Amino acid sequence: MELKRDSHIYDEIKSLLENARKKVLSTVNSTMTMTYFLIGKNIVEEEQNGESRAEYGKELIKNLAVQLTEEFGKGFTIRNLELIRKFYMTYSQDEKTKSVISFSENPFKLSWTHYIRLVRIQNIEERRFYEIEAEKENWTVREMERQISSCLYERLVLSRDKEEVKSLAMKGQIVEKPKDIIKDPYILEFLGLHEMSNYSENILETAIISHIEKFIMELGKGFLFQGRQVRFTFDEEHFFVDLVFYNRILKCFVIIDLKIGKLKHQDIGQMQMYVNYYDRFIKLPDENKTIGIIICKDKNDTLVEITLPENNEQIFASRYMTILPSKEELAKIVEEEREKNEN
Structure with a gap:
C-alpha cells in the first residue's frame, strides 16, 4: 500500500529522525567540548608542574600544534590550542567543573563555538547567565552573540535587587x-x-x-x-x-x-x-x-x-x-x- 506523503505516520517518523539527528549532533558537540576541556587540563598541568613556566608553556603549545596537526589534521593550530587552554583555565574555576576528570561527568551542554565566545566574558556571573540561557532557550551562537552584544544581562540586572541578580547567575532569567x-x-x-x-x-x-x-x-x-x-x-x-x-x-x-x-x-x-x-x-x-x-x-x-x-x-x-x-x-x-x- 502506498502511503501519502502528508499522512500522520510520515510526519511522526520524520519527527523521530529529525530529533535523533539533533540529539546525535548535540552529543557530538558535547563530547568534543569535554575533550577540549581535558586537553586543556593536560596542557595546564604539564605547563605548571608545580610552578608557572611561561616560556616552557609557549614551546609546549607550539610543539603540540605540530604533532597533533600531523596526526589529526586541522583544528590544532597554536591559536586553537591557546583557546583550549583558556577554556580550561576559565571553566576549571566553576564549582560544577572543578572535580571533572572523565567523560562520564560531562557538564558541557553547548557547542565548542558557544564556549569560545563565552570565555571572552570576564564577569563570572554574567558568563554563567548566558551559558544557562543559551542552553535553556536553545540559542544558536549567532543568537547568543546578539544577546551578549545588546547587554541583555546588564539590562535585566538594572531592575533587580542583589538577591535577584545572584539568582540570574545561578538559574538564568526566571519569569x-x-x-x-x-x-x-x-x-x-x-x-x-x-x-x-x-x-x-x-x-x-x-x-x-x-x-x-x-x-x-x-x-x-x-x-x-x-x-x-x-x-x-x-x-x-x-x-x-x-x-x-x-x-x-x-x-x-x-x-x-x-x-x-x-x-x-x-x-x-x-x-x-x-x-x-x-x-x-x-x-x-x-x-x-x-x-x-x-x-x-x-x-x-x-x-x-x-x-x-x-x-x-x-x-x-x-x-x-x-x-x-x-x-x-x-x-x-x-x-x-x-x-x-x-x-
Missing part, C-alpha cells in the same frame, strides 16, 4: 511577575531604521511586524503574537492597540504602544485605559491582569512615576534604540539608570 519581562532599553537594531533620518510610528510598527520573530526574541520569554492594530469599541468610539501579545508564562495579555517621540502623560493615561478595557472585557477569570508597555524614543522617569500608582505592577515605559551601541555605551546607560533608581 514570575510582570517586572521580570521588562527591559529598558529595548534594542531594535534589526529593524534597520537607523538608516532612515525620519520615520513615523506606522513605519516603526510595520518594521516590527516584518521582523516579528526577532522582536519576540527581544521581548523575551513566553511571548505569543496576537495581532496588530487590534480594535475595540465602546460608546460608538473605536480604539486601536498597536501590538497585542500573550505571555504564556505569566498567563496574561501584554499590549504595546509605540511612540517615536518623548513620552507624554497623555500616553500613559491612554495605556491605562487600554489595560483597564482588556482586564474588564477581554481577559478570562483564570488569567492574570493585563500588562501594558509603552515603548518610546525618550522618557522622563519622574513623569512616569508621578502619573502611575505607587504600587504599579501593570504599566511600564521603556525606551528603544534602533542601533546596536557598544557594550561600553550600554553599560553607561545601565549605570545611569541604576543611579536614578538609587536616588
Whole structure:
C-alpha cells in the first residue's frame, strides 16, 4: 500500500529522525567540548608542574600544534590550542567543573563555538547567565552573540535587587511577575531604521511586524503574537492597540504602544485605559491582569512615576534604540539608570 506523503505516520517518523539527528549532533558537540576541556587540563598541568613556566608553556603549545596537526589534521593550530587552554583555565574555576576528570561527568551542554565566545566574558556571573540561557532557550551562537552584544544581562540586572541578580547567575532569567519581562532599553537594531533620518510610528510598527520573530526574541520569554492594530469599541468610539501579545508564562495579555517621540502623560493615561478595557472585557477569570508597555524614543522617569500608582505592577515605559551601541555605551546607560533608581 502506498502511503501519502502528508499522512500522520510520515510526519511522526520524520519527527523521530529529525530529533535523533539533533540529539546525535548535540552529543557530538558535547563530547568534543569535554575533550577540549581535558586537553586543556593536560596542557595546564604539564605547563605548571608545580610552578608557572611561561616560556616552557609557549614551546609546549607550539610543539603540540605540530604533532597533533600531523596526526589529526586541522583544528590544532597554536591559536586553537591557546583557546583550549583558556577554556580550561576559565571553566576549571566553576564549582560544577572543578572535580571533572572523565567523560562520564560531562557538564558541557553547548557547542565548542558557544564556549569560545563565552570565555571572552570576564564577569563570572554574567558568563554563567548566558551559558544557562543559551542552553535553556536553545540559542544558536549567532543568537547568543546578539544577546551578549545588546547587554541583555546588564539590562535585566538594572531592575533587580542583589538577591535577584545572584539568582540570574545561578538559574538564568526566571519569569514570575510582570517586572521580570521588562527591559529598558529595548534594542531594535534589526529593524534597520537607523538608516532612515525620519520615520513615523506606522513605519516603526510595520518594521516590527516584518521582523516579528526577532522582536519576540527581544521581548523575551513566553511571548505569543496576537495581532496588530487590534480594535475595540465602546460608546460608538473605536480604539486601536498597536501590538497585542500573550505571555504564556505569566498567563496574561501584554499590549504595546509605540511612540517615536518623548513620552507624554497623555500616553500613559491612554495605556491605562487600554489595560483597564482588556482586564474588564477581554481577559478570562483564570488569567492574570493585563500588562501594558509603552515603548518610546525618550522618557522622563519622574513623569512616569508621578502619573502611575505607587504600587504599579501593570504599566511600564521603556525606551528603544534602533542601533546596536557598544557594550561600553550600554553599560553607561545601565549605570545611569541604576543611579536614578538609587536616588
